[in-house]
Structures are given as structure tokens and as C-alpha cells.
Amino acid sequence: MSIINALEKRRSYYNINKELPVSIEEVTERIETLTELVPDAFNMKSSRLVVALGEKQDLLWDSIYEVFGGQVPREKIDSFKAGAGTVLYFYDQAVVKGLQDQFPLYAGNFPGWALQANAMLQISIWSGLRELGIGASLQHYNPVIDQKIRELFDVPESYQLIAQMPFGGIVEEPGPKEKEDISKRVRIVK
Numbered sequence: 310m311s312i313i314n315a316l317e318k319r320r321s322y323y324n325i326n327k328e329l330p331v332s333i334e335e336v337t338e339r340i341e342t343l344t345e346l347v348p349d350a351f352n353m354k355s356s357r358l359v360v361a362l363g364e365k366q367d368l369l370w371d372s373i374y375e376v377f378g379g380q381v382p383r384e385k386i387d388s389f390k391a392g393a394g395t396v397l398y399f400y401d402q403a404v405v406k407g408l409q410d411q412f413p414l415y416a417g418n419f420p421g422w423a424l425q426a427n428a429m430l431q432i433s434i435w436s437g438l439r440e441l442g443i444g445a446s447l448q449h450y451n452p453v454i455d456q457k458i459r460e461l462f463d464v465p466e467s468y469q470l471i472a473q474m475p476f477g478g479i480v481e482e483p484g485p486k487e488k489e490d491i492s493k494r495v496r497i498v499k
Contacts (some may be wrong), residue, residue, distance in 0.1 A: 318487070322444025325392040325477030330442035333362060333393070338475075339441060340396065343433045351427030353419070354410050356427050357399040359462050360412075366394050368461065373450055376457050391450065392477030396434060396445075397458065400427050403467035407475040427471050438476050445476035451454075 324433050326391060328334065340360060349355060361369045370390035374383060374405040389395065398421040451458075451470040458470055 312436075315434075315440055319432070319436045319439045319474070320347035320444070320483045321446040322479055322483065323388050323446055323480040324479075325388075325444050325475065326392065327393045328391050328482050330478060330480040335441060335464075336394070336438070336443065339437050340434055341344075343437050344430060347426065347430045347433050349429075350419070351408055351415075351424070353404055353423065355400045355404040355423040356430050357401050357449065357468050358430075359397040359399070359458075359464065360394055361397065361462070362394040366390065367398075367459075369395055372461060373454050376454050377450075389446075389473075389475035392445075392475040396474040396476065397432055397462070398427055398471040398474065399468040400424065400465070400471060401465075401467050402469050403465075417442050419466075424471070431472060431474065435474065442479065442480040445474050448459050448473040448475065469488055 337360060340358065343360060344356065347356070367390055370386050373379065374386040387413050405419045405423050410417050412419075435447065451471055451472070455470050458464055459466070459468075464470075
């Protein structure tokens with residue numbers, strides 16, 4: 310699959326289930342490989358992932374529902390819980406701080422660079438999962454859930470939660486995507 314094809318097929322899948330078209334070992338291997346391959350500034354390797362599977366997947370989404378005290382509809386939370394797993398994306402603030410101290414001239418840039426690297430990792434994993442026939446979406450329930458996530462998964466205080474990516478077997482394809490006038494966002498100069 311080409312990168313264009315992978316990005317075209319990468320969509321927000323909300324109707325997912327626990328039935329994956331490949332083994333969970335293939336999924337975790339893909340996530341690990343992509344995490345190693347995605348570059349970041351100064352080779353800082355600040356991205357951190359927790360992949361919740363099985364009972365931990367269910368516990369994660371039940372806990373998110375509880376943290377919000379019913380303010381998020383149960384059916385919405387259950388649509389994410391229905392998946393086979395969730396990738397939790399973090400960046401390690403301790404790594405960023407270490408590089409800020411080591412390279413003070415660039416200190417203000419490292420947090421942004423860490424977020425950029427994390428975003429590249431998110432799109433790579435999202436597309437990589439889709440190549441395996443798996444649907445996913447990107448969710449942002451942080452910072453409300455940050456402390457609960459630390460407790461559930463014994464995550465260090467230095468890890469900053471960025472996003473949650475529930476994934477699973479595709480039950481239903483999303484509707485067609487409307488083409489945009491790309492000239493509003495891309496300007497070619499010669």
C-alpha cells in the first residue's frame with residue numbers, strides 16, 4: 310500500500326469490535342516497529358505508548374466514563390470500549406527537560422518538537438493499523454483522565470498524556486469524505 314493509499318484509507322472508525330483480522334501479536338509488532346521508525350528532533354525519543362488490551366481495554370473506558378461522571382454519553386464510551394484495544398500516547402517531559410538543559414539555545418522548541426514527533430507517530434500507527442485492516446479513531450479525553458490513567462497503568466508523573474486511539478475490527482465503513490478546496494490551505498510559489 311502506498312502512503313497516499315494508506316492515508317486515504319485512514320479514517321475515523323467509530324463502529325469497531327474486538328474481532329481483529331490479524332493476530333494481536335501482529336498489531337503490537339506493527340506498533341513497536343512504527344514507534345522505532347518515526348523520527349524526532351535531536352533523536353530525543355520522547356514518545357511513550359501504553360497499549361491497553363483485553364480486560365485493561367474495558368477497564369480503561371469504564372474508568373473514563375466514571376471520571377466524567379456521566380457527562381459523556383455511555384453509548385459513546387461503549388463504542389470505544391467495543392474495540393480490541395487502545396493506544397495511549399504520551400511524551401516524557403523528563404526527556405524534554407534533559408534536552409532543554411543540554412541545549413539551552415533550543416530550550417523553548419523541545420516541547421513543540423516532542424508534540425510534532427508524537428503527532429507523526431499517531432498518524433503512522435493510525436495508518437499502519439488501517440493497512441492491517443483495523444479501524445481506529447483519535448480521542449482526547451485528557452487532561453480530565455490523566456490522574457486515572459496514571460493510577461490504572463502505573464504511568465510516571467513525567468509522562469504527559471496526549472491522545473487515546475481505540476482500535477478494532479471494522480464493523481462499518483465511514484461515509485465518503487468530501488473533497489476540500491486545497492488551495493485554501495496550500496499555496497504553491499515559483
